[in-house]
Amino acid sequence: MARPEKEAAVAELAEKFRGSNAAVLTEYRGLSVAQLKRLRRALGEDATYSVSKNTLTKIAASRAGVDAFDADLKGPTAIAFITGDPVTAAKGLRDFAKDNPQLVIKAGLLDGRAMSAEEVTQLADLESREVLLAKAAGAMKATLTRGAVVVAAPLSKAVRTFEALRVQREEGAPAAPADQAEESADA
Template identity: 60%
Template sequence: MAEKEILAAKKAAVAELTESFNKSNAAVLTEYRGLTVDQLAQLRRSLGEGNRYQVTKNTLAKRAAAEAGLTDLEDLFTGPTAITFIEGDPVEAAKGLKNFAKENEALVIKGGVMDGKTLSTDDFQKIADLESREVLLAKLAGAMKGNLQKAAGLFAAPASQVARMSAALRDKKEAAGE
């Protein structure tokens, strides 16, 4: 009876992990060997809202990743593995992981997946170096505003040229009529 319960618990864990892989925008695999419970709690807080850091058994996580269609991650499931499931802003979570890893050398970023594409450690670092979504949107809005002002100036130019030309013609006519 106990064996059936264990098997059912493992199936439930795999189903939960599979759902987490499917729901997430991204997932980052890390090795956490040597981190204290307090450091893990600090790491979880640094990831931002909507993101979850979960320590898991490699065999269960490997099976869940395969069921989610993420077979490229198979080689990363070695040693003590934890998965950051990112449902919020991937850049914010990547920055949190990168900064924490900088301060705590025991955290090793192995790689991950984002939008179905496998990420290497270098890819992850590039994402972490991006500016936040809000900053990028503000820059985009500023660029669009500048282009709109240029367009308004271009549309107003012919009308002002016509007004200057008609004023010049009127002045010329008045000067010729005198």
């Protein structure tokens, strides 16, 4: 490969490192072109899967300020660059690796922090960002609802007491002391 082509490949890889919020380094030895195509689909829309030479990847990573993969750049290497939800791509890699043991997850990078292969697999076990946000919103709504009930309870109790007093007066019964009216309203 001519020098300008290598320089362009390094620049492209460095830009992918800078533009992604996560990256996963894999070994793809033994996978067919059709299997790689299925893997690219399994990663989702917000991820790209690039096969590259180790020396070019190492140079591009260092230009992008990434040193997490230096020790793992051996053998046939491909990188999943993730710009969206890293959980979705990690699940795609994990599930594909279960069906195709030739795919080996070597290491990962999430928001500038190096991750081991085990940590990438643990990331795949998380729920997606949308599910976690929905759960957080539900928990906040439940807390607000409980707070509203606590604030409204004394007012509701007072209304029931006044209603019991009004009913007693309409029936012509003598007015009961406030404590008795409250007890009858709670019953």
